[in-house]
Amino acid sequence: MRQTLLAAAAAFVIGGIATGAVLSQAQPAPPPVQQTDGTPLPPPHHWLGGWGHRPGEDGPREGMMHRRHEMMRAFALIYRQPDRQLAPADVQKIAEAFLLWNGNHTWKVANVAATPDGPIGFSLTTPDGGVIAKFTMDPHTGRIARAG
Numbered sequence: 001m002r003q004t005l006l007a008a009a010a011a012f013v014i015g016g017i018a019t020g021a022v023l024s025q026a027q028p029a030p031p032p033v034q035q036t037d038g039t040p041l042p043p044p045h046h047w048l049g050g051w052g053h054r055p056g057e058d059g060p061r062e063g064m065m066h067r068r069h070e071m072m073r074a075f076a077l078i079y080r081q082p083d084r085q086l087a088p089a090d091v092q093k094i095a096e097a098f099l100l101w102n103g104n105h106t107w108k109v110a111n112v113a114a115t116p117d118g119p120i121g122f123s124l125t126t127p128d129g130g131v132i133a134k135f136t137m138d139p140h141t142g143r144i145a146r147a148g
Contacts, residue, residue: 086139088112091120094137099124107132114139121147 086094095109111123111134119136126132134147 083140084142088114088120091137095122
């Protein structure tokens with residue numbers, strides 16, 4: 001009789017543990033967090049770090065690919081033309097935008113001119129006019145190359 005009671009008690013405890021484990025997984029989600037005006041906040045998106053994932057967790061390459069995907073998503077409405085047909089004024093704007101994009105407000109873009117062999121050359125200079133580096137940009141593809 002004692003062994004039967006012990007077996008029944010053990011079965012009861014094991015059943016309770018199993019039931020608790022199942023119920024703990026099946027609990028309903030908590031109500032959404034409300035903003036001050038009463039509207040619910042949007043769900044977290046994976047590109048903002050939701051779903052328990054942060055860019056770069058899987059290594060530097062994954063983080064780089066994540067950032068590239070994010071940039072592509074931001075400008076998804078812009079179609080890239082096969083021939084960009086860039087003029088010297090366009091190249092200057094692109095180079096200035098690159099400096100601003102990277103937070104450099106002091107360097108300037110100077111000496112922008114088309115070269116005889118096709119690419120458009122330009123220089124990055126300090127505020128007092130000292131040349132830091134020279135580059136060329138292909139007017140058809142937009143590829144930049146460092147020049148001497």
